[in-house]
Amino acid sequence: MLDANMKQQLQQYLGNLREPIELVASLGDDAKSAETRELLNEIAELNDKVTARFDGDDARKPSFLIRRASDHDAAVRFAGLPLGHEFTSLVLALLWAGGHPPKVPDEVIEQIRALEGSYDFEMYFSLSCQNCPDVVQALTLMALNNKEVTATLIEGGAFQEEVESRKVMAVPAVFMNGASFANGRMNAEEIIAKLDSNAGARAAEKLNGKAPVEVLIVGGGPAGAGAAIYTARKGFSTTIAAQRFGGQVLDTMAIENLISVPYTEGPKLAAALEAHVGEYDIDVINLQTAEKLIPASKTGGYHEVVFENGGTLKARSVILTTGARWRQLGVPGEAEYANKGVAYCPHCDGPLYKGKRVAVIGGGNSGVEAAIDLANIVAHVTVIEFGDELRADEVLQKKLRSMKNVDVFTSAATTEITGDGEKVNGLVYKDRNTNELKTVDLEGVFVQIGLVPNTEWLRDSGIDLTKFGEIEIDHKAATNIPGIFAAGDATTVPYKQIVIAMGEGAKAGLSAFDFLIRNEAPEDIAQAAQKAAREALSVA
Structure with missing residues (x-):
């Protein structure tokens, strides 16, 4: 699972462990479970303070608990493989569970420990999401420093049915005690502020x-x-x-x-x-x-x-x-379906639309780059540009034109984003040359139309x-x-x-x-x- 360079770096990091930790895996017979077993064995082989066990009984498979051997309440669970952008989060979880002090202000740790009540967090992330690590690391920090806080960090691609059943259409997505809690990038201080009314x-x-x-x-x-x-x-x-x-x-x-x-x-x-x-x-x-x-x-x-x-x-x-x-379209349906099919970060949320049809609104560099990235993941991309032609650099336009699962409509003004009450199912645009209204059936809309100060x-x-x-x-x-x-x-x-x-x-x-x-x-x-x-x- 880990190449030689990653193993060497990880071994150096694990040298900072101050006390033993346990990796307790819950596995099935699938390929992802086999990969998880391989990863945990490799980690355990790098330091004698790390023990890997495979007798866990969590319902999510594959998943694994990282816990302090001397205090099983100091624990955090990963479901799926935290690689890609989340490999750093995995390393920090190992270090913090093993007593290595986090590089956060002491007052933040004190606020975490002072939280009253019980909080069971479930958080969905994607491996390509650059916003997710902050949330993953914040919840890890909280779970390891307050026994009344539990955190399960779920790689959405490994639990697609669960993602769809909970209608997760944008990451990072956080649930607390079974109910939706927040979407988007947050650090520990921001989460604490939402929980502590006196903050x-x-x-x-x-x-x-x-x-x-x-x-x-x-x-x-x-x-x-x-x-x-x-x-x-x-x-x-x-x-x-x-x-x-x-x-x-x-x-x-x-x-x-x-x-x-x-x-x-x-x-x-x-x-x-x-x-x-x-x-x-x-x-x-x-x-x-x-x-x-x-x-x-x-x-x-x-x-x-x-x-x-x-x-x-x-x-x-x-x-x-x-x-x-990010500038918003300001059309009916945009606000109603935010995080329910309307998104602004293709890198974060693109993997959630694998095999689906999406639209990108905007033909500048950001919009065309988003369409190119999404075309490698989703079934089909429709680019909607208000102007008479795309505004992106020619090198990007050339790349876009080479992709077979992309349609481009120019002189098109988006007038509405439609949905079924729970999620996006299409959009309506007006052909500015004929004033004819046209409908596009799809499951996601990525808005890329510039900035507002x-x-x-x-x-x-x-x-x-x-x-x-x-x-x-x-x-x-x-x-x-x-x-x-x-x-x-x-x-x-x-x-x-x-x-x-x-x-x-x-x-x-x-x-x-x-x-x-x-x-x-x-x-x-x-x-x-x-x-x-x-x-x-x-x-x-």
């Missing part, structure tokens, strides 16, 4: 207790990371407040145009950005959604950012790097926005409000690319530095005013 209030209290900083960066994608590194290197106190560090990069699969890096993947790049930021004294605060910006001209002191949980952060300078999100929260702030919601900036990344800068996909800078966002973030950081060295801090201004007042009184 928001505590987070707000923590924010309100922080002293003002010199630079506050709102958003944690490539632009935010670039800005933070540059301001921190200049010696300025810097805070990043973000919904999730990494931003939309976390949802990006193949990255082949980042200069000097021939190929990488979004989660790997996000991890590298986080590691680089971690080299400096930068305060990174996740799970923060900005709600309001109050410029210094209105506060009489610092710029203030108010967050959804009620907390506030203050800074002499603010850099806005809130990025963008995350700037709604700025509309009453005084920041100038375009009619498209982009933040207007000048050649130095400055907004119309002194001391407030912006960078990345949320701005008017053309070409929404990772490498451009990084550079624009660095530019915004340098512009903030220039602003700060040329302008006094509010407390310095106040002290100067008090001194002038005292001198005036003494003269009088």
Whole structure:
């Protein structure tokens, strides 16, 4: 199962085990069970602290439990083979079960252990999903650190009938105590926040207790990371407040145009950005959604950012790097069938549509790349493009045209996504040349029509926005409000690319530095005013 290189790496990792662990498998007579037996035997042979047993009686076969030999409550179950993107999750589960400390803040572990109640999680993942490992690892961490939490992590391709019976049409999909709990990427802090009703209030209290900083960066994608590194290197106190560090990069699969890096993947790049930021004294605060910006001209002191949980952060300078999100079609049926046949991540959810008919809405690079990837998995792909022709690069169009199970309709405006009440069964589009409505029977719709900036929260702030919601900036990344800068996909800078966002973030950081060295801090201004007042009184 594992090649020589993987075995060597795994053996090195298992050298960090502090106490024995057991692998307890429940197997059938199928090929997947045979592969599971082979994998577990190979793991056990690499370290004498690992024991493999094959007398499990779990109903899901193949599946296996990873548990601490001295504490059987510290356990997590994998159903199917956690390879591909999930091999790292498997390695971490082995290490954590064996007492190796996870690289997460101590307060997160404390929050997991403090959870009250019993939680039985079942989570479905696909081996090609780059969003799934975060959820797999979060639930593993919780199961190994709270005996009232159990987690079964299920590779959907190995349990297709179960996936269909539970109507799982997008991964990661999490069920708790038998009921649907959440879809999409989440880390342990986000899951805890959904379970702990007081988490928001505590987070707000923590924010309100922080002293003002010199630079506050709102958003944690490539632009935010670039800005933070540059301001921190200049010696300025810097805070990043973000919904999730990494931003939309976390949802990006193949990255082949980042200069000097021939190929990488979004989660790997996000991890590298986080590691680089971690080299400096930068305060990174996740799970923060900005709600309001109050410029210094209105506060009489610092710029203030108010967050959804009620907390506030203050800074002499603010850099806005809130990025963008997938644009939605806005047609009937889209919201109703989200995660029930309507999807936005072909890499994550494509394997769930094996042998089925799907559509991709959008003929740009993202849409055509999605259609190419899906055509290798599904029975048939229909590409729907609003314009008169596809907008993707010619090399991608050539590849698409070579695929026999793809149809392309241009001058086509999607008007409705239809379903049977439980899942998608088709879409309706209008031929823009004839105004004729046409129906396509299918089981999945992947929307790939570009981005919309995350700037709604700025509309009453005084920041100038375009009619498209982009933040207007000048050649130095400055907004119309002194001391407030912006960078990345949320701005008017053309070409929404990772490498451009990084550079624009660095530019915004340098512009903030220039602003700060040329302008006094509010407390310095106040002290100067008090001194002038005292001198005036003494003269009088």
